[in-house]
Amino acid sequence: MADKKQKNIGIKVPFPKNSCKDPLCPFHGRLKLRGRTFVGTVIRGAMQKTATIGWEYPFFLPKFERSETRKTKIHAHNPECIDADIGDKVKVAECRQLSKTKSFVIIQNLGKEKGFIEKLEAEEEAQEVIDKKETKEEAEEKGGKEDESS
Numbered sequence: 001m002a003d004k005k006q007k008n009i010g011i012k013v014p015f016p017k018n019s020c021k022d023p024l025c026p027f028h029g030r031l032k033l034r035g036r037t038f039v040g041t042v043i044r045g046a047m048q049k050t051a052t053i054g055w056e057y058p059f060f061l062p063k064f065e066r067s068e069t070r071k072t073k074i075h076a077h078n079p080e081c082i083d084a085d086i087g088d089k090v091k092v093a094e095c096r097q098l099s100k101t102k103s104f105v106i107i108q109n110l111g112k113e114k115g116f117i118e119k120l121e122a123e124e125e126a127q128e129v130i131d132k133k134e135t136k137e138e139a140e141e142k143g144g145k146e147d148e149s150s
């Protein structure tokens with residue numbers, strides 16, 4: 001199917017190198033795109049043909065004359081021909097609602113985001129420290145209770 005005529009999806013992005021038989025692929029299937037496009041990072045990719053995309057944007061607070069960082073998280077269809085992995089920077093386009101929370105599809109893989117894995121590892125380490133603290137506190141509480149009962 002490699003010599004199949006390239007389908008114009010209406011957005012100027014390179015045609016994926018791989019082919020697929022996914023009916024919900026804008027390049028090889030019947031899915032039509034309309035609406036908005038965004039660029040984000042894959043923050044979760046363990047689901048079948050679905051990825052969680054997230055990105056940050058500044059939100060200006062007039063009262064404090066400063067910006068705060070806000071986050072957006074969406075679910076997007078991950079076609080087999082693109083197959084974006086966690087940490088990949090991707091371009092998503094809006095389409096019809098594919099499931100309860102999914103109405104976007106990945107149309108381009110822009111490669112690994114710099115420093116994403118390091119950020120993820122740092123977050124995991126921080127979470128581990130918090131978990132350790134919690135388990136310690138729990139153990140102390142349990143110990144205290146045991147002392148009370150005895």
Ligand SMILES: [Zn+2]
Pocket residue numbers: 016018019020021022025026027028029079080081082
């Ligand atoms: Zn495809």
